[in-house]
Amino acid sequence: MPKCVCVITEFREGKFRRVSFEVASEGRRIADALGAHLCAIVIGSGVTEKASELGAYGVETVYVTDDPALEHYLTETYVTVTAAIIKACDPAVVILPASVNGKDLGARLAARLEVGLAQDCVEVICDKGIIKAKWPIFAGKCFAWSEWTEGTIPFISCRPNVMDCLMPDETKKPSVEVIKVPIPEARSRVQRVDLDTAGKIELTEANIIISGGRGMKDASNYAMLEELAALLGAAVGASRAAVDSGWRPHSDQVGQTGKVVNPNLYIAVGISGAIQHLAGMGSSKFIVAVNKDSDAPIFSKADYGVVADLFQFIPAFTEEVRKYKTTCS
Ligand SMILES: Cc1cc2nc3c(=O)[nH]c(=O)nc-3n(C[C@H](O)[C@H](O)[C@H](O)COP(=O)(O)OP(=O)(O)OC[C@H]3O[C@@H](n4cnc5c(N)ncnc54)[C@H](O)[C@@H]3O)c2cc1C
CATH class of the missing domain: 3.40.50.1220 (TPP-binding domain)
Structure with missing residues (x-):
């Protein structure tokens, strides 16, 4: 069996953001096409007990790093922890949300791991075992397809609200593995001041x-x-x-x-x-x-x-x- 397909999820205010289920569903489709295992990365604070929810969308293994220092997204800490987990699970494909945080995380991770990132994709296909991703260019006037040279990992961020969620199957439970990663002290250049959502719909x-x-x-x-x-x-x-x-x-x-x-x-x-x-x-x-x-x-x-x-x-x-x-x- 080829290596796993790995999806990176987003968790905020005690729950998964919907886009996490979208990337998990897309990951499931790609894993099925490759005959691969599907794993997910969940990092944050108080996330362990929620991690198994991803099983309903076809995730088989969830890697969790749960620490109060990860309560809010900060580029430096999230990149370090996520990169360490990706290196440990050695995936064949990585998929993450092209949300505001996901675009930031994806770009930094791609640089850290020296892989090519296709950002804000609206379609991902597996063509005879080759992953191809479609993304809008020139302000959406046309589309480009990306594929990766042999030996590099397709690294793909998916536009929110585009990929269909699978019908959840609550009976499916993934195995949950807690991974301890040393969390770097966020350097003083960036500080989280506030998050003002005030009940607004994102x-x-x-x-x-x-x-x-x-x-x-x-x-x-x-x-x-x-x-x-x-x-x-x-x-x-x-x-x-x-x-x-x-x-x-x-x-x-x-x-x-x-x-x-x-x-x-x-x-x-x-x-x-x-x-x-x-x-x-x-x-x-x-x-x-x-x-x-x-x-x-x-x-x-x-x-x-x-x-x-x-x-x-x-x-x-x-x-x-x-x-x-x-x-x-
Ligand atoms: C590099 C660059 C990036 C840009 N990025 C963005 C972007 O991210 N988002 C964006 O939106 N724009 C962006 N713009 C600006 C864009 O080009 C337009 O200037 C802007 O979208 C116009 O906004 P508008 O339609 O509200 O205003 P207008 O073009 O002025 O249109 C106002 C409309 O309101 C209608 N109207 C007026 N009164 C009424 C009324 N009483 N009842 C009904 N209709 C009425 C008018 O008929 C008119 O069609 C960007 C421009 C550049 C150069």
Whole structure:
């Protein structure tokens, strides 16, 4: 049997992030194609008792390093610990999430292990035993396929919300091995100050996103989108124009220089649809655009378009959603 396929998971605030199950599922598919074993790396604080949850997604062995010093992601500590575990399990393929932390970790790990990284991939295949990964280039205008020269490990980060999760099978339990790795004291160059999620739905993991652009005209008008988002269980995003105007924080920005999102439903409100914005949301499953200009480029990408003044449409639509929810509950 060839060596194992290894997936790197993400754990935050007492639970696995959904993208961990996506990479585990993708790892399972690749391991099956190679006839290999599937292992996962879980590091953090208080993670040991949750590690076996990965068995439901086909993971056979989980390597765990559990230490209070690993409670929060810090590049220096996470790279050192993860690299030590990867060297010990000697995998044939490594897959990790292309989340904000995953992109950082992947790049550093690839340099440390001297392997080639295909970042932010949207498809991975095993073609007669050869791993190939597809990733968007030129702001998503086209795609490139990467494959690795013989003797090097395919090292792949997968875009969140793209890879399908396997149907979980709770009866499957992996073996859990606790690995002790000396944890370097984080050097003083980087310090974790705060993580302000305040109950917000993470954009990269959201099922529905409502984003507002320059058409929103003022920061206070986002209350309208927040209200609708609360009814739909959606996250609120923004275009760069809105962020540059100081109406929303940069963490809400969707696009080439913001976050790449892939929700089931993306509602673009008062956003023109510049190529740099489309680079971040163009792969959403359904796109709805609300814009008063019928020639706005966003309509050529949208599945449904509403040509209207957003200040009339959004309150009316919110009211309809509220009525619908009341009737259904
Ligand atoms: C290197 C680079 C990187 C960039 N990265 C990003 C990025 O990550 N994300 C990003 O978003 N942009 C990015 N941009 C900027 C991008 O080019 C656009 O300038 C930006 O996306 C425009 O934002 P917008 O659509 O909100 O504003 P606009 O283009 O000004 O569009 C506003 C829209 O609102 C509509 N509107 C106005 N009033 C109403 C109303 N009352 N009702 C309904 N509709 C209304 C208008 O018809 C218009 O279509 C980048 C640019 C560069 C050069």
